[in-house]
Structures are given as C-alpha cells and as structure tokens.
Amino acid sequence: MSELRFEDVTIKYGIGRSAMTAVEDVNLTVPEGSVVGVVGESGSGKSTLARAAVGLVPLSAGRITVAGRPVPHRGPRPLQMVFQDPYSSLDPRMTLGESIAEIMPSGMSRRDRAAEVSRLMKLVHLDPERAGSYPARLSGGQRQRVAIARALAGRPRVLIADEITSSLDVLIQGAILNLIRELQAELGLSMLFISHNLAVVRYVAARVAVMRDGHLVEEGPTAEVLGDPRDEYTRELLAAIPRPVHFTP
Structure with a gap:
C-alpha cells in the first residue's frame, strides 16, 4: 500500500x-x-x-x-522528493553515480550499488557511462533526470x-x-x-x-x-x- x-x-x-x-x-x-x-x-x-x-x-x-x-x-x-532547482539539488563535489548511490539502502555491496546506479540512469534515459561525471557538465534537464534517479534510489512508495x-x-x-x-x-x-x-x-x-x-x-x-x-x-x-x-x- x-x-x-x-x-x-x-x-x-x-x-x-x-x-x-x-x-x-x-x-x-x-x-x-x-x-x-x-x-x-x-x-x-x-x-x-x-x-x-x-x-x-x-x-x-x-x-x-x-x-x-x-x-x-x-x-x-x-517518501522521496524531487526539488525545483536542478542546479542546487545535486552536490557539485559528487559524481552522478555517488549522488544516486548515496540514497540507496544500507547493506548493499559496491557491485550491487554500481549495478543499481546503471539501472536507474537507464530508467531516466541517461547513459550509465556518465556515472563518473560531475553535475557541472550536465544541462538543467539532465540534472533533473539525475535528481529523479536519486529519489528513486531510495525505493520510495510515494514520490513528491x-x-x-x-x-x-x-x-x-x-x-x-x-x-x-x-x-x-x-x-x-x-x-x-x-x-x-x-x-x-x-x-x-x-x-x-x-x-x-x-x-x-x-x-x-x-x-x-x-x-x-x-x-x-x-x-x-x-x-x-x-x-x-x-x-x-
């Protein structure tokens, strides 16, 4: 439910x-x-x-x-939330993969986290090869896609x-x-x-x-x-x- x-x-x-x-x-x-x-x-x-x-x-x-x-x-x-401003919702010092993995449940192995990052990036139509990139290299729309993937990484039942x-x-x-x-x-x-x-x-x-x-x-x-x-x-x-x-x- x-x-x-x-x-x-x-x-x-x-x-x-x-x-x-x-x-x-x-x-x-x-x-x-x-x-x-x-x-x-x-x-x-x-x-x-x-x-x-x-x-x-x-x-x-x-x-x-x-x-x-x-x-x-x-x-x-x-619940997980996606915020209005894609330019301030991601830590500029973290790679895309690190930002997404940060929200994942504890206890996952490094390999499982990497696989889940790849799956989530594909889900929001981003190339998983860019997991090592930083937000500064993305457009606003791409950053918002990462923010959505990051929210989904928490496995929410409700998205805001x-x-x-x-x-x-x-x-x-x-x-x-x-x-x-x-x-x-x-x-x-x-x-x-x-x-x-x-x-x-x-x-x-x-x-x-x-x-x-x-x-x-x-x-x-x-x-x-x-x-x-x-x-x-x-x-x-x-x-x-x-x-x-x-x-x-």
Whole structure:
C-alpha cells in the first residue's frame, strides 16, 4: 500500500501571536498508484505541504501518513522528493553515480550499488557511462533526470515532485513531463505533483487540488475541476492561462 494522506494538517512559522499560518486544516489523499496535482499561486502553501510530507517542515497540527502509518522521522523513508532547482539539488563535489548511490539502502555491496546506479540512469534515459561525471557538465534537464534517479534510489512508495519543470525551458519541460508519466506508469508510483502551471498538472495528474492562502479550496478529478470549476479562485487561475494569438494576414 502506498496511499499518502494529509489529515487536518496545519503548519505555522513562528510562535505565539506572531506566528504565520502557511497551511491550515488541509485534508488530502493521494490514492495508491495515482498522481495528484496541487496548484496555486506563489505563497499558497503548496510547497510547504510537500516539504512537510518529507519532514523538512514540522507540523503544528494534524498528521501525514503513508499506508495508514505516520511518516517516520528517522531511518528509511517511504517518501522521496524531487526539488525545483536542478542546479542546487545535486552536490557539485559528487559524481552522478555517488549522488544516486548515496540514497540507496544500507547493506548493499559496491557491485550491487554500481549495478543499481546503471539501472536507474537507464530508467531516466541517461547513459550509465556518465556515472563518473560531475553535475557541472550536465544541462538543467539532465540534472533533473539525475535528481529523479536519486529519489528513486531510495525505493520510495510515494514520490513528491515540487515544481520540477519550472526552472527548465519549454522543450525540456515536455521531455521531463513525459518521463514522469512513463515512470509513474511503469513503476506504479503514487505521486504528489506540485505546480503553479495548470496545463502541466492537466497533463500528468488524474486528480487536482487547488490551494489558496494555505487552504484547500477545491479538489477532484482533473477533468472536472479544470473543466467546470466550482470555486471562483480556480476560475481565475484558468482565466490567467495565456491563449494563443492568431494573426490574420
């Protein structure tokens, strides 16, 4: 089982009267083997929610579970995260192979680690011969592929992707999104996909949740929410999507 659940999750920064509420009373489920997108403007709380799931932000109230069990703070974790910036998510002093192998479970032999690095690099469509290269020699899209392989090296039941295409150009964005769809179908991963781009979420997610000012304002099947939104804020987000301009000769 790999169902991810947020139950009455509240996250505050600071203490006392000066505390700022970033997320308040959020209830959200990522069903096993499915992709749920979370959209909203900057400051809506979507990335804070993702970081809380992997233990980077403490909860003020509520709980987060995978397969009905609270996410552990130590030891092997059932969730792994791919971050937004491919240029800062990899240690420049480590080779690609070292970065990927670092996340693997303990107890594996050196030969097994090398074989697993090769398998994961092939899985994200990178040449395993480049395992000895350093991140500085890669493009942004290639680095993001390494970051995805690195997350998969932890053998997660749930993958969290936080704005993973926003730092890439349009052509590379499409390639990474196709890779995400391919991996999700092949591995059966449960995935929380964070983005401010509704078109991207429409492409990868079966369900979508809309956040505003730390609150979940709408959630449901992607086609329904984006096709016939109930909340005014969702309609505003849809209206803000650029439309193609056609010129008459």
